[in-house]
Each structure stands twice: as C-alpha cells, then as structure tokens.
Amino acid sequence: MRVVSLFSGIGGFELGLARAGFDTILMCESDPLARSVLRHRLPDIPIRTDIRTIKSLPACEILTAGWPCQDLSQAGRTAGITGDRSGLISEVFRLVGTAKTKPEFILLENVAFALHLQGGAALKFVTANLEKLGYKWAYRILDSQQFGIPQRRRRLFILGSRNLPPESILFRGVFTAKPQTPQYPEQYGFYWTEGNRGLGWSPEAVPPLKGGSALSIPSPPAIWNKNAHSFITPGVSDAERMQGFPADWTDVGVLKKDKKRARWKLIGNAVSVPVVEWIGRSIAEKISTPIHVEQKSRSSKIAVAAFGQPGQQPICLTPDYEGPEAPNVTSLREFELKNANELSLRAAAGFLSRIEKSSLKTHPAFIPDLRAFVS
DSSP: OEEEEESOTTTHHHHHHHHTTOEEEEEEOOOHHHHHHHHHHSTTSOEESOGGGOOSOOSOSEEEEOOOOTTTSTTSOOOOTTSTTGGGHHHHHHHHHHOSSOOSEEEEEEEGGGGTGGGGHHHHHHHHHHHHTTOEEEEEEEEGGGBTSSBOOEEEEEEEESSSOTHHHHTTTTTSOOOOOOSSOOEEEEOTTOOSSOOOOEETSBOOOOSOOTTSOOOOOEEEETTTTEEEEOOHHHHHHHTTOOTTTTOOGGGSSSOHHHHHHHHHTSOOHHHHHHHHHHHHHHTTSOOOOOOOEEOSSOOSEEEEOTTSOOEEEOOSOOSOSSOBOOOTTTSOOSSOEEOOHHHHHHHHHHHTTSOOOOOTTHHHHHHHHHO
C-alpha cells in the first residue's frame, strides 16, 4: 500500500508503516533539520517543504499527518485548532477533498490534550471534516509505554476510513485489562526542569519526551534509581530508542557533533514508531479479518474514545486501557541505557529547591536521596 506522509517530522510514521510492509511515496516537512534526517534515512522518497504549495495529492491508500501541536499542547500556546500552526490540518482536508481518488485511510496524531482544549473543538473540527469528505472515523488515546518502550507517552490517534469500520482497526485491545504497574519499581522518571506544579512522575518509565520544557529548553527527563541512589539523564541515542527509532537516527549531516539540543527537539516532537507499526499491521490484518467492537454508550460529550460516520450519532467509549491487544510493557530496568549522563548538580539543586516548596507527591526516599546527591 502506498503512503503519503504530511508533517513528517523525523519519519516516525514512515518507519512504522515500512515495518508493517507499506511504501511511502511522498513526504512533506517544513523544518530543515527534520528534512536533513529524512534525506539521510529515507533518501529515495521525495520531500516537499510546504503543504500549502502542494496542489494535488498523489494516488495513495494511506495518508498520514502528525500535524503541528504547538497550538494544542499544554506546554504550547493553547491557541486551539485555529492557531497558526495547528490550523494547517485544514490543508490536509483540502488535499483530500480535491483528490481524484481519495485515500482509503487517513491516520492523524496529536497530543492527548487536544481532546479537552476549548471543549474538544479541535477533535470536533477534525471528525466533522472527515465526515464531510465521506469518511467513517474512530479515535483513541494510545500510550507508547504499552508498545515495548519505557516512555509514558499518551497521544491521540484518529483513523478515518472510506469503506472499512476504522474502530475495528484502532480499537483492537481496547477492552483488555489494564496491566498493573511493577509492584516494586526500582527506577522513576521525572522532569528535572519542573517541580512546582508538575513532575511527570513515572515508575519504571520516563515521562513524555518533549521538544521543549518549562524553561523553553529541549532537554531530557531525569531518572532516579532508588537502589543505586543515583540521578541520571538518558542520552540522545537512548531517547531515540525510547521513541522506537534506531540509535543515532538523528545523528546525521548538520545535526552531528554539538547539535544535541536540536536533536532533542526533533525526537521530542516525533511519533512513536511502535505505535504506528501496530496500527499499520492492524490495517493490513483488518482487510481480511473483521473485528467486532461492542457499542458501549451514546453521548454528546467528548469521550476518551469514540467512533462515528456521516449521518449517525457517534458511539462513545470509556476504556481504561490505552494499548494493543497484547500489552508489551518494557521497564527502565529492562531497557539498557547506553549513553546516560549524571544529572548535573546545578540542575538537581534547582529542582530540589522547587520541589521542597511544593506539595507534589513522590517516593518517601526520593527527596532525601536528592538532598544527599546535591550535598
């Protein structure tokens, strides 16, 4: 199946779908540093630089778009779907609407916060436009931590389909029992750049890798090893692997040597490869193996998962689980960090001063260990 990828980033959609057996025929990415990665890693695929200049959509079966989230995320400006960046999703619908042959599937990804921003306006805008174009749709939050990488990363995935029920693809495993967290965690991820209102506390995982921080600096999270009484940060290649990319995926061209901050930004904004691969394999399997999804409840409120089609009231679900039918949870203790660094004393001291004044909850031994580390 042929894939056209818009807002490609560093190739998460492309790599994930390639592992599922699909071929990308065109990419579009405006960031020159991200394009340098794409050119090195996916050299045979043409790249366009501005979606607004694409006049027509090449014939394809799958269209993907991890459209810009700066106007939707809590860390961004939260301007909503009409913001300068996130509003570019309209260009996706323009291309589909004018296509001679519409793609069978449209796969979109964005931050989970898009569900709630401005009363769910972004989600309503997307699903309404999919229906106008004749697509059935389904959406669900998926957490990368359930797909074999130790990163707690909840993202909203929206799948549109012209002929097949998209919920039978995207909702595989939706009623699976939520896996229990490790009974005795040894390592905990957290954001050392925060500590006043947020922490990102994550047993046996890191919190979501981000392209920025509260200090407006792309930076890694920290990891506290309770048994070793240590505080470290994963290296750039560790972070690439935590997104499902091969190590050093972004270590190319102008990004070599002293461009770690730029690489962190690209990695933090990327789509997790294993999640896309699972969706791709589900699409391929669904073609010959229909999967029934039980209708749970009807509601006009924004739900964490739902599906619908033109002319019908959406069906809303309230699942607790955000992974595949067979959970694949990898803990930090199982994930070998290959180029980790010790958290700097300056960073640790700054974080300590903030969290000691806050009411944030942590492990009882965490702050004593941090005090000993700083002293």
